[in-house]
Amino acid sequence: MGELQFQNTLSGRKEPFVPLHAGEVKMYTCGPTVYDFAHIGNFRTFVFQDVLRRFLHQRGFHVRQVMNLTDVDDRIIQNAPAAGLGIREYTDRYIKAFLEDMNLLNLEMPETLARATDHIEDMVNLVATLLDRGYAYRSDGSIYYRIARFPQYGQLSKVNFSGIQAGARVDVDRYEKDDARDFALWKEHKPGEHFWETRIGPGRPGWHIECSAMALKYLGPTLDIHTGGVDLVFPHHENEIAQSEAATGEPFVRYWLHAEHLFVNGEKMSKSVGNFYTLRDLFARGHRPSAIRFLLASVPYRRQLNFTFDGLQQAASSVERLRNFVDRLKKEHLPESTNTPFAARIEEAGRRFEAGLEDDLNTAQALAAVFDLVREVNTAMDHGEFAAADAPAALAFLARFDEIFAVLSGDDFEKLRAAGLAPAEAELTDEEIEARIAERKQARQRRDFQAADRIRQELAERGILLEDLKDGTVRWKRT
RNA sequence: GGCGCGGUACCCAAGUGGUCCAAGGGGGAGGUCUGCAAAACCUCUAUUCGUGGGUUCAAAUCCCACCCGCGCCUCCA
Numbered sequence: 001m002g003e004l005q006f007q008n009t010l011s012g013r014k015e016p017f018v019p020l021h022a023g024e025v026k027m028y029t030c031g032p033t034v035y036d037f038a039h040i041g042n043f044r045t046f047v048f049q050d051v052l053r054r055f056l057h058q059r060g061f062h063v064r065q066v067m068n069l070t071d072v073d074d075r076i077i078q079n080a081p082a083a084g085l086g087i088r089e090y091t092d093r094y095i096k097a098f099l100e101d102m103n104l105l106n107l108e109m110p111e112t113l114a115r116a117t118d119h120i121e122d123m124v125n126l127v128a129t130l131l132d133r134g135y136a137y138r139s140d141g142s143i144y145y146r147i148a149r150f151p152q153y154g155q156l157s158k159v160n161f162s163g164i165q166a167g168a169r170v171d172v173d174r175y176e177k178d179d180a181r182d183f184a185l186w187k188e189h190k191p192g193e194h195f196w197e198t199r200i201g202p203g204r205p206g207w208h209i210e211c212s213a214m215a216l217k218y219l220g221p222t223l224d225i226h227t228g229g230v231d232l233v234f235p236h237h238e239n240e241i242a243q244s245e246a247a248t249g250e251p252f253v254r255y256w257l258h259a260e261h262l263f264v265n266g267e268k269m270s271k272s273v274g275n276f277y278t279l280r281d282l283f284a285r286g287h288r289p290s291a292i293r294f295l296l297a298s299v300p301y302r303r304q305l306n307f308t309f310d311g312l313q314q315a316a317s318s319v320e321r322l323r324n325f326v327d328r329l330k331k332e333h334l335p336e337s338t339n340t341p342f343a344a345r346i347e348e349a350g351r352r353f354e355a356g357l358e359d360d361l362n363t364a365q366a367l368a369a370v371f372d373l374v375r376e377v378n379t380a381m382d383h384g385e386f387a388a389a390d391a392p393a394a395l396a397f398l399a400r401f402d403e404i405f406a407v408l409s410g411d412d413f414e415k416l417r418a419a420g421l422a423p424a425e426a427e428l429t430d431e432e433i434e435a436r437i438a439e440r441k442q443a444r445q446r447r448d449f450q451a452a453d454r455i456r457q458e459l460a461e462r463g464i465l466l467e468d469l470k471d472g473t474v475r476w477k478r479t
Numbered sequence: 480g481g482c483g484c485g486g487u488a489c490c491c492a493a494g495u496g497g498u499c500c501a502a503g504g505g506g507g508a509g510g511u512c513u514g515c516a517a518a519a520c521c522u523c524u525a526u527u528c529g530u531g532g533g534u535u536c537a538a539a540u541c542c543c544a545c546c547c548g549c550g551c552c553u554c555c556a
Binding site: 012030031032033038039041042043044045046048073074075157158159207228229230231232233234235236258259260261262263266267268295298299300302303304305306308310311313314315316317318320321324325327328356362364365367368369370371372375378379381382383444447449452453456465466467468469470475 | 481482483484485490491492493494502503504505506511512513514515516517518519520521548549550551552553554555556
């Protein structure tokens with residue numbers, strides 16, 4: 001096992017990863033704002049976070065991950081009443097959908113899912129602490145963070161604020177803040193808006209305070225890893241640092257990892273351009289969760305990922321290839337031998353796989369190791385040179401791959417059906433399919449290939465692909 | 480304007496000084512296998528890494544200049 005390295009936004013460099021407490025990783029990941037269905041761009045980041053936690057876990061770390069669910073923000077406060085719902089009921093729907101989506105994409109459940117509105121008290125306490133320590137001030141009904149008190153501000157985003165004076169860029173008269181850079185910790189109650197009555201006054205939390213409050217509550221003053229999309233570097237994460245470190249006097253996060261954005265056809269997703277996709281949109285078009293997950297995971301996380309339907313198709317083909325391989329390893333009758341000529345080769349593939357992921361989660365490199373082995377073993381099997389004794393090691397390697405990538409299980413349809421998201425077309429039951437296959441087998445035995453091909457064609461049109469194996473059995477799968 | 484990411488074959492993409500006259504996947508062409516397919520395998524598909532200079536015995540990899548795409552600096556994964 002080599003050394004783990006991550007690109008740390010804070011230092012701008014790749015650094016060896018060593019958690020504060022040996023064997024334990026405290027990780028905070030910015031989750032969704034539940035004002036709508038999450039889109040595939042969101043899931044790019046969530047898949048990255050999942051790959052990260054899975055790899056840490058595989059490396060033997062005990063991972064404690066907290067993910068927040070932001071269920072109070074301007075859009076929610078605005079949209080909920082418009083939908084005739086309280087903000088709780090309104091966001092419940094999208095939380096439920098998000099959890100379903102997580103399940104479909106095989107995203108592991110973080111140890112703690114923290115809903116913002118369940119932590120108002122924690123946020124209020126944090127704001128009160130910042131007031132006590134002089135890092136915050138009241139202005140009209142709101143409370144602001146005083147950037148001037150925190151000289152390190154800008155360390156994460158490398159934004160240089162020295163040239164910006166209050167009023168230099170912003171018309172001060174329109175603001176009740178002392179400094180244009182100051183940001184809201186607590187927003188005043190406005191008539192008709194949802195609010196909380198608290199000891200720091202009536203109102204609602206600012207955007208950044210929830211993450212500080214919940215991270216500190218569940219993970220303590222110093223986290224090992226904090227992740228999110230690149231767009232959160234400034235101001236969100238910068239502000240989290242300011243809030244948290246001002247309150248605790250301790251370093252807040254040791255490694256900041258940021259995922260690059262997903263684009264669609266070279267453009268940023270946006271509703272106005274109409275290139276905005278949720279998972280449900282893709283499922284409705286017949287795409288599989290495993291293909292989506294593979295696509296999102298296969299491009300290293302710090303690289304902008306250009307989503308196209310062609311790319312999604314390519315990902316589906318890649319997953320197929322891997323599944324076919326595992327299937328073949330399990331079912332093919334391999335020559336018996338006590339020799340394991342491939343043992344060293346399989347070990348090497350494992351090392352390459354590992355080395356790829358160790359290098360800042362270079363999933364593309366890790367995948368190359370997997371596919372290389374797949375080809376070599378397929379070739380050996382074709383030539384009858386792959387011994388049964390080697391199969392367990394090969395399967396174990398693929399299992400290790402799947403602990404991270406989680407695309408091999410082949411339960412796409414079952415999951416979609418369970419979630420009520422399977423494509424609408426009427427599906428044949430397994431029994432019906434088996435019956436047609438038996439019928440075709442008889443036709444083939446009497447060498448009536450026309451009839452046999454007709455059945456194969458009919459099944460193909462209904463999304464069932466047949467493969468005649470050498471031993472006379474027929475393998476089928478849904479496409 | 481400031482900060483940052485990227486431009487590698489038809490598509491996705493690794494590689495950041497020699498082991499690269501450039502991984503891996505997808506697609507395409509031809510072939511093996513098959514009754515035919517499918518799957519799998521084999522061969523081919525970048526004398527070249529945005530462009531132009533430079534450094535070096537040696538560059539996709541370092542330096543300089545330029546061109547192009549994108550992000551953040553306001554809400555955003």
